[in-house]
Amino acid sequence: MVRRKSTEQEPASRLARKRELPLDPYEVPDETTSPKRRRGPNKNNIADIGAATLKASSLKPLEEAGPTETIPDGANGAQSSPQPTPVKKRRGRPPKVKTGDAANVAAASTPSTTRRKNVAATPVKLNGTNGVDTPSWRNNADRSARRKSARALIDRVVGGALSDDEDEDGGIAREIYEARSYPPPKKRGRPRKAVSARKRSPTPPRDLPPHEQYFYQNKPGLTKTSSNNLSSLDLLTHEEYFSVLRQLKDPHASDVEFLQSLHAESFPQWSFEISQGFSACLYGYGSKRRLLHQFATYLSERSLSPQPPKVVIVNGYVRTTTIREILSIIGNAIDPSYKLVSGNPAVMVQNLLSLLSTTGLTVVLIINSIDAPPLRKAMTQSILAQLAAHTQMRLVCSADTPDFHLLWDSGLRSSFNLAFHDCTTFGSFGAEIDIVDEVHELLGRKARRVGGKEGVTYVLRSLPENAKSLFRLLVSESLAMMDEGGGITAEGPGIEYRILYNKAVEEFICSSEMAFRTLLKEFHDHQIITSHKDSIGTELLSLPFRKDELEAILEELMS
């Protein structure tokens, strides 16, 4: 290092070093720990100061530069290799030091005057502090950071900014500011500790408004979760789920019942509303299916008009619900002998409404879960709105998600003419959700499928012989693969499409790829196989069943 010092005596090189001055402080906190290195800077400093003072007397333009450069020079020499190039490279790079950014920034922009005073007036003292503790410029940097953060805090208070101290900048500023109150010996470690503690931020801030919470939780790097997984847990099967469920007693059953009876007291009000052209929309947590069923009973019993209203109940949560089916059932309710035109639902609904107008009937349409996925399409909703707008049509619906009202724009809203009611029932979603499948799908475990072994045999019974053979082949292949233990994915073992095809051809199950595809499509339609592509694009077929189920299926097929 001393060697290096000797090489750069020229003012030009000094100027160059002076330019890189602001960057240097960043580096120091990283490596001030080893005493050996610290000794380096000291030596350099002495040498440098001498040089600087010399220069200051002779070279006017450098008057300012001289003292400023002394400290970083030392630091620079201490940590970097003699070549000037890496130093230059570092210039553009953003600081990546563990210490707080604010402190760095503050240090970078510290006015040089304070330092100059320190250095120029009491070189000895500087020496001493350096020898014992952190380089003095760091203290200075921290102090000015503190000053800055104090100013920031004051600004925040004066400016009436948000008062949450947990807020990022405020947090830093406060931490830096408070660091000052510690006794001097601790000064060295303290700010760093505080800052690094902030980085880890063990407790999430509380009571943030939802949007702030969103941004907080979606900050990159915060999504650290443990790598635990559910492999140790034996997941529920349908059978187990229902057998446990049957023995369960809900401690809240009576309360839920009571809540429901409270809602039921509003039946007259709702029926008044729907008779006045409003559509009732019940929302809130819990299944409202039973409540609506009661309401339907109430309506048909309480009806005082000569013709009791026809009540049609739609279950939006059923995955296969289509608007066509709904329309044709309504048509059926109005006049069982009338056949609606088939085709475009938009045409059907016109047809239906004109049919309704010719009769004097009132139809009450009760829709469970109007916001369920099968009904979410804009087309479906606009058709329902057209239905609801008809004077002889009454609509009562329930909504299960918290943001159901995004389904409708103002046009639809006004044709629905909705009156909303909070109907939190806490009722369990027995029919609405297939709980086991839903959870498994959520976990990416198994795709939706027909119900176990019985379902498969039922499906296969209606398929031709070669389809059965193909499925047997598929089952035995996947069992073989399971035994080998290879190719297991989340969906179970995957069999390559090609291989299966070749085997099928070998066994005379099918003669062309076309026929093979047709057979597979049948399986797909019944959801007894799934297919996906692996990372290199090979198509894999798999069976969404557990091993014991597969064995049972194979047994069934062989017999």
Place this chain on the structure above:
Amino acid sequence: MAEIEDNTVFQQDDHRAAYIFSAPSSEDQHHHAASSAARPTKRRRVSSKKDGSKSRQQTAAAAGEETAAARSAFTPLFNGAESPDAVRLRAESFETAWPVLDARIQHVLREANRNTLDEVTSFIGNAEAETTQIPAGIIITGPNIASQDLLFEQLADTLCKATQARFVRLRSAEAPNLKAALKKIIKDAGASGRDDDDDADDDDETGLSVGKDGRKYLNYDLETLHVALGANESPRVIVAFQDSEAFDSGLLTDLIALFHSWHDRIRFSVLFGIATSVQLFQARLLKSTARYLYGAQFDVVQAGSVLESVFKSAVAGSQAMVRLGPSLLRNLVERQQDQVAGIQVFISSLKYAYMCHFYANPLSMFLAADGHVDRQLLQPEHTQAVRTLGSFKAHVERAVEARQLNHAQSLLDDDSYLVDQILKQGQRRQDHVMRLLRSLHLITAMGILSTPFTDLYISALAEGIDLSSDMFAVVDPIKRLGPDGIISLIRRIVSAIETGSPELDLPGWESEADELMAALGEIRDEVETLVERTKDNRNPLKSKYGAQNKVLRTTVVAQKVQLSRDTATLTEEDNAFTKAIDSLADILSQHIHCDPAESLFLHEAWLYDSKSPYRDVFIPRPATTFGRALTRPHDYLGCACCGNAGGAVASTLPATAILYHLYLEAGALINVADLWSAYYASVGDESELGLDERTALVHFYQGLAELRMMGFVRQSKKKADHVAKLKWL
């Protein structure tokens, strides 16, 4: 679980997409079948099922008019003690009150579009002669698509009448592609000519239609339309695109090109309803397409002025039986002005307010037409209810202060005296409303205040009308008027009194305002003579309030300018004029005066000012509701077990609620394994509840599935067994 067993009854139905509901027992069905044949039987059946008061109501209804029973969705109030007749009276009052208003509102809405309609009609009528392009009326309907329906309905009516054209309304939802659009056009344009619908239905089934000459056409072939219209001299078809912005621009282009190529055989015109601007609309069309169109732009009346006229006729008008209170009205109007809701929502809210008032307020019965409310109808409950009213208390206190002790005493003790008073209030109410409306009408007729009528009305209801108050500060401006201004002001006031206001449904009240008319006439005559006398003078007539009377004088004293204000000297005539103005101001402040509505005794019977049902019913806050149900289930369940927990997680909470608590604490990505262990820790062996693992897992599954169904989580591909958070309520 009890739930499961209950469900077995209709479990099958629960997994069907849709089904026709039939009443549970066959006995009921039998009754339903019988009911259409023998109505009284049915009514008896219903009445036998109800409790005592109900059955009385039903029998009374059966004795009364036929219709009365059918309409009664109303339930007896006073915990069921209300008499059936009173219930019926409320129902009837509602049914007479609302349709009147509804008709008026519809009328106003129709009238509002009148100008636009006329313009469009004349454009469509004339454009044809001028150009070979397709006439295109571009109607700027504004962002509120809810009110478009009415406009296009009217357009269809008017245009069909005026131009003998076939009118087809297309909505983007009905015409997803070219084929569907053409089918709809052909069907609608063709059907409006011939009435036999069956024919059209057959077309749809076969996909073919048979022309008159026996040829078959595809049902999206415009030739069909051409043939169908062939009989007419000049087949004209107007196609209206209601929500043009929502149409695929390719579809629009195709349709327009097609119309153009058929233009020599079928004379097409098009109308576009546009929410944004013509420029934006044009930018969506190809230039070549735009060239086919011969367009003109029409504007629809601004939402604000529509609101004002609806407000005048339905809320303020003398026909409005129920007065909506100031705070509710302010709420409604603000929502309109913030453009978050269309006029339809305003009307619905209005209707809902009426419904609430008559449905839930037993005193609303007093609003029934005169003669309907008599002593027999009034039950002890009614008088008791009246005595609990705030306005009753205020009224009695006022009586005591005014030393009418007997009056106060009888009000408190004597039921029949109170009933007398109650029956008198109907007239008081009408007087009050009349005074309010007349005063408001005069104020607006003066043309001095620029405040919108809605604001005037609302503050008049809330604070009453007092010309010295800030809201109705007309006196000072009047005083500053010159002689001409005064004369024309008086003329305006007089004509306002003579004609009344048709918008407010306020007839002229010349005969009742003799005194005022005479006084006004006097002042006018005097001012006119004064003007006459001063006509020759150089100085025009002025009052001491006039602006020109305050003269600024500049005097230069010792090279300094001094400003001083001086009253110009007034002539004798001027003084007389001043006096006339003063007396005018006095007369006006005397006559234009009204108490706040809430100061009237028994205003609760006709003033509806409750915001909460309106808010709950029209502005739901589902996120809050769901959040509350899940964070504090105790609020709803009221159970003993979860109440103590406060906001914390108790093991007795429903599984979904516990999971939701954990969900709130988790980050954007949730490890289900950790979620499970956290859940199991709170309900499992170690906790108070002590569930075994499999049972806990069942609950866990339920909770997780419900969270997913409500859209809180979705599957995450980032890591195995992880779910992503979707909602931050």
